[in-house]
Amino acid sequence: xxKQINNTIRKIIHIPQDFHDRKNVSEINxxxxxxxxxxxxxxNEDDISKVLKQYSNLIDEWLQWSADKRSTxxxxxxxxxxxxxxxxxxxxGKESExxxxxxxxxACAIFIKREIEIGRILLMNNx
Numbered sequence: 001x002x003k004q005i006n007n008t009i010r011k012i013i014h015i016p017q018d019f020h021d022r023k024n025v026s027e028i029n030x031x032x033x034x035x036x037x038x039x040x041x042x043x044n045e046d047d048i049s050k051v052l053k054q055y056s057n058l059i060d061e062w063l064q065w066s067a068d069k070r071s072t073x074x075x076x077x078x079x080x081x082x083x084x085x086x087x088x089x090x091x092x093g094k095e096s097e098x099x100x101x102x103x104x105x106x107a108c109a110i111f112i113k114r115e116i117e118i119g120r121i122l123l124m125n126n127x
Contacts, residue, residue, distance in 0.1 A: 001050070005042055008035050009051040012043075012116055016061040031119040040120055048109035059108045066111065075118075077111035079104070087111045 011034035018030050025033075036043070052058065066077040073091030080086065085107030089097040101107050 001047060002042075004035070005039050005047065006051060008039050009043060009048055010055075012036055013048065013052055013055060013058050013062075013112060015116075016065040017058065019065075028119055028122060031116055032123055036116055037120055037123060040117070043113070045106065045109040045113050048112050049103075049105040052105050052109055052112075056105075059104050062108050062111060065115075075111055075114045077108060087114070089114075 012031070015027060015030045015034070019025070019027055022030075062077055063079055066075075069076065073089065076086075076088045076090060078086045078088065083104075084100060084102055085104050087099045087107055087110045099107070099110055
């Protein structure tokens with residue numbers, strides 16, 4: 001994996017932690033700082049999962065990030081008691097999508113990719 005892409009993924013997966021630590025920087029600004037817009041079409045869930053395995057403690061950060069969300073439509077990342085993970089899209093009055101797996105790294109990577117794609121679209125629309 002290209003060094004720049006690896007660095008971008010590291011920045012992306014740290015967004016929840018950086019958001020809480022830096023307090024005065026929005027999630028959109030953190031995404032912009034990651035250079036994701038430059039590489040978004042070269043970054044997939046497998047790449048995110050590989051880097052995430054080096055920072056497994058961040059999975060709990062992303063679970064909390066998802067739990068703190070209050071808007072719809074949106075993606076959610078959930079861990080169930082039987083160590084199964086789900087990435088779900090909920091939208092009032094529309095079909096929902098759900099991805100279930102026992103692989104926490106893949107589930108988290110799927111959620112991250114979908115979450116940051118929403119942010120990328122917002123950034124692109126604000127240019």
